[in-house]
Amino acid sequence: xxxxxxxxxxxxxxxxxxxxxxxxxxxxxxxxxxxxxxxxxxxxxxxxxxxxxxxxxxxxxxxxxxxxxxxxxxxxxxxxxxxxxxxxxxxxxxxxxxxxxxxxxxxxxxxxxxxxxxxxxxxxxxxxxxxxxxxxxxxxxxxxxxxxxxxxxxxxxxxxxxxxxxxxxxxxxxxxxxxxxxxxxxxxxxxxxxxxxxxxxxxxxxxxxxxxxxxxxxxxxxxxxxxxxxxxxxxxxxxxxxxxxxxxxxxxxxxxxxxxxxxxxxxxxxxxxxxxxxxxxxxxxxxxxxxxxxxxxxxxxxxxxxxxxxxxxxxxxxxxxxxxxxxxxxxxxxxxxxxxxxxxxxxxxxxxxxxxxxxxxxxxxxxxxxxxxxxxxxxxxxxxxxxxxxxxxxxxxxxxxxxxxxxxxxxxxxxxxxxxxxxxxxxxxxxxxxxxxxxxxxxxxxxxxxxxxxxxxxxxxxxxxxxxxxxxx
RNA sequence: GGUCCCGUCGUCUAGCGGCCUAGGACGCUGGCCUCUCAAGCCGGUAACGCCAGUUCAAAUCUGGUCGGGACUGCCA
Numbered sequence: 001x002x003x004x005x006x007x008x009x010x011x012x013x014x015x016x017x018x019x020x021x022x023x024x025x026x027x028x029x030x031x032x033x034x035x036x037x038x039x040x041x042x043x044x045x046x047x048x049x050x051x052x053x054x055x056x057x058x059x060x061x062x063x064x065x066x067x068x069x070x071x072x073x074x075x076x077x078x079x080x081x082x083x084x085x086x087x088x089x090x091x092x093x094x095x096x097x098x099x100x101x102x103x104x105x106x107x108x109x110x111x112x113x114x115x116x117x118x119x120x121x122x123x124x125x126x127x128x129x130x131x132x133x134x135x136x137x138x139x140x141x142x143x144x145x146x147x148x149x150x151x152x153x154x155x156x157x158x159x160x161x162x163x164x165x166x167x168x169x170x171x172x173x174x175x176x177x178x179x180x181x182x183x184x185x186x187x188x189x190x191x192x193x194x195x196x197x198x199x200x201x202x203x204x205x206x207x208x209x210x211x212x213x214x215x216x217x218x219x220x221x222x223x224x225x226x227x228x229x230x231x232x233x234x235x236x237x238x239x240x241x242x243x244x245x246x247x248x249x250x251x252x253x254x255x256x257x258x259x260x261x262x263x264x265x266x267x268x269x270x271x272x273x274x275x276x277x278x279x280x281x282x283x284x285x286x287x288x289x290x291x292x293x294x295x296x297x298x299x300x301x302x303x304x305x306x307x308x309x310x311x312x313x314x315x316x317x318x319x320x321x322x323x324x325x326x327x328x329x330x331x332x333x334x335x336x337x338x339x340x341x342x343x344x345x346x347x348x349x350x351x352x353x354x355x356x357x358x359x360x361x362x363x364x365x366x367x368x369x370x371x372x373x374x375x376x377x378x379x380x381x382x383x384x385x386x387x388x389x390x391x392x393x394x395x396x397x398x399x400x401x402x403x404x405x406x407x408x409x410x411x412x413x414x415x416x417x418x419x420x421x422x423x424x425x426x427x428x429x430x431x432x433x434x435x436x437x438x439x440x441x442x443x444x445x446x447x448x449x450x451x452x453x454x455x456x457x458x459x460x461x462x463x464x465x466x467x468x469x470x471x472x473x
Numbered sequence: 474g475g476u477c478c479c480g481u482c483g484u485c486u487a488g489c490g491g492c493c494u495a496g497g498a499c500g501c502u503g504g505c506c507u508c509u510c511a512a513g514c515c516g517g518u519a520a521c522g523c524c525a526g527u528u529c530a531a532a533u534c535u536g537g538u539c540g541g542g543a544c545u546g547c548c549a
Contacts, residue, residue, distance in 0.1 A: 010549055045548055126475050142547050169476050177547040184549045208477060208544040276487040279498045303484055306499040357511045433508035445510045
């Protein structure tokens with residue numbers, strides 16, 4: 001049997017990292033089993049669904065690298081894969097269920113239903129005990145599924161193992177609203193049947209709805225898919241992942257300069273692992289061994305710090321050419337203008353050293369800023385801590401003399417010219433190189449000094465050291 | 474309130490009766506390296522929620538308890 005899995009986002013917001021992770025696990029399962037990964041849009045909530053959210057979600061999924069084989073935007077055997085296009089089908093199913101006696105029309109109003117729920121809570125019982133087929137049958141209003149009371153609903157969840165629900169605790173839930181539109185339960189279940197979905201891996205929040213979906217599937221005369229309920233994602237404080245924890249949308253991370261392969265890797269480690277030892281792994285490695293049955297039961301806390309560390313691992317591992325291409329827009333946005341050809345050459349010269357020091361792409365811009373704009377002032381603390389020390393004027397004077405005498409302007413010759421200074425002047429290395437660093441880059445933290453000077457160019461470097469010397473009087 | 478799910482370092486996890494004086498990763502931290510910062514290397518910190526039971530032996534099995542979470546809509 002071919003594995004067919006799906007992700008079914010609702011376009012009522014941007015793609016949440018939790019939804020992205022569920023999509024990721026589905027994708028991994030499909031790839032591992034040479035199955036089909038389907039993308040469907042669950043847009044039955046017409047009030048909140050928008051085309052903008054839908055395209056944002058599709059972009060984010062593509063960015064993460066989860067190519068779908070069937071579904072929205074692709075020619076498939078099931079139409080548009082957008083639920084709003086299939087209302088006729090859902091109505092047909094709902095009415096057939098009524099015809100067969102498995103469902104019924106309910107025209108009780110919200111007030112009456114609220115009263116029943118309140119009574120249930122007061123008496124410590126489940127609302128299902130009260131929301132049942134009313135006495136004389138009605139033939140208008142919403143359609144509810146009638147829950148058979150004969151046996152418990154039991155299923156073997158791939159991650160939870162055996163789960164069981166008593167029918168008395170399952171309410172006769174609405175499948176078709178009184179305006180003829182389907183509820184999530186109906187649309188989702190009908191689609192899973194029609195699209196021949198074999199495995200449903202989704203968030204644990206849907207575990208309590210699963211017996212409803214199973215009963216619905218069975219009353220349609222089909223066998224339910226295998227379920228796998230994934231643990232939920234939380235913030236570092238153990239609370240539900242929300243805006244308070246910072247970014248919750250995949251696109252937020254994309255914009256912050258995270259790499260898709262790092263986000264992919266990190267998300268995969270939340271609730272699953274390649275093996276006992278490996279933290280950094282590729283898509284291919286994950287695909288090779290992934291199994292829903294190995295997913296953890298515990299909820300996971302999303303830790304931006306660990307993601308950032310992991311991103312740095314990926315930044316350092318990429319080719320210099322790719323780093324340069326990816327970093328360029330961030331450098332330009334730091335400067336607020338595009339780089340010209342000469343500036344680009346200077347950047348390329350020092351880029352490998354910047355790459356080693358970058359965890360998030362935007363950091364690259366800050367590190368090379370001194371190369372492309374005049375020092376708009378020294379970092380105050382750096383100046384105070386470094387430049388006001390004794391001996392600094394002599395260090396700068398000596399360095400200027402040595403550098404002026406250089407025949408060429410390469411990092412190696414600059415180093416040769418300056419390397420011996422500390423010993424010659426009887427000073428510690430930091431006493432010599434830190435003042436030069438501050439003079440040249442404006443800060444006590446920068447890429448390596450000699451390479452920075454080489455990339456900056458002879459005239460600018462000497463100009464900056466002379467200027468700093470003047471400032472000291 | 475009711476139903477269901479979950480419970481190993483601060484966090485992500487390994488562990489599926491003896492290999493556990495509990496392993497790896499992030500974080501934090503001591504040191505080395507070193508022109509600063511990173512990176513790298515060596516070391517440290519820190520966990521089986523609790524109580525019973527089963528067993529020669531329990532983080533691993535059972536029961537209870539406590540704690541956390543989800544759901545409880547004509548939202549998804």
